[in-house]
Amino acid sequence: MATAAVTPLKNWDRPSVEADILLSEIPMWMYNCMVEYIQYTYMSPMDLQRGMKGNALSDVLNLLLPNHCYFCGVSLSSGVCICTACSTSLEIIEGVVCARCGSPLPPETKPEGNGCSQCVELTFLFGRNVSLGIFEGFLRRLIHLYKFEGRRSLHRFFATSLLTHRRAYIDGADLIVPVPLSPVRYTERGFNQSYLFAKEVARKAHASFIGSALYRRGNAAPQSSVSSQHERVINLTDHFMVRAGITDSIEDRRILLIDDVLTTGVTASACARVLLEAGAHSVDVLTLARSLKAAGTLYLSANRPIMK
Ligand SMILES: [Zn+2]
């Protein structure tokens, strides 16, 4: 097995594996305080309050800054950002799905290993993708709120939803790894959206997690001048690296790579490639949403057609 190129950890790729090991040695209350601090350093007071679990400080904040549902405005207790009624708007992919890309398929379809109309022309270097829902409507709005409007406490809602609906898939992995952001994107956004909910999924599932297993050099989007999706994967691979010193943690592991949205699979494939080169047994992907071409007829729960 070829050895992946390695480069020392950069400070945007925090916390490090050493930090994770160190954190596992300290009392849970101290760990929780540190996690809250790291995750909410840049949050607004309203979002800070939403993200906190019930404690004296959150009770005080609740009095000063009443917590409301993001969507309907109903009053909520601290630590919750969407009311139960609004959360039912989240449409989960159920029934028959593509065995490669996770797209919902008509109920009479037999999923085939070589893909559906959404992915048959795409090259994937990971095993398969499973998504929570389609990148449309309510879920698309949630992801936008989370990534671009500062609603970071939504990471808990995403993690809870993934664990509720995709638990067996998560439990099939030995190690959870989030897709990293480029340094430029990290600086712009202030956080890695995949890291936050991947870590929460791993914590609640008691799964192994290495948040900084991968890092990304430069700021290369897939080059539009390169027409072939396969060539874009190869080009983008140069921008992902496996962190130095973690080969033992990756070798022969079934890795679950977590990201927010799967579109062409170029990014996930580039990550999978370097993980496999570093000795991973397999790499599968879990995403919040599957972005689809506006073609064909697709089905969500209750076999309701959602796109024609
Ligand atoms: Zn609501």
Ligand SMILES: [Zn+2]
């Ligand atoms: Zn497919």
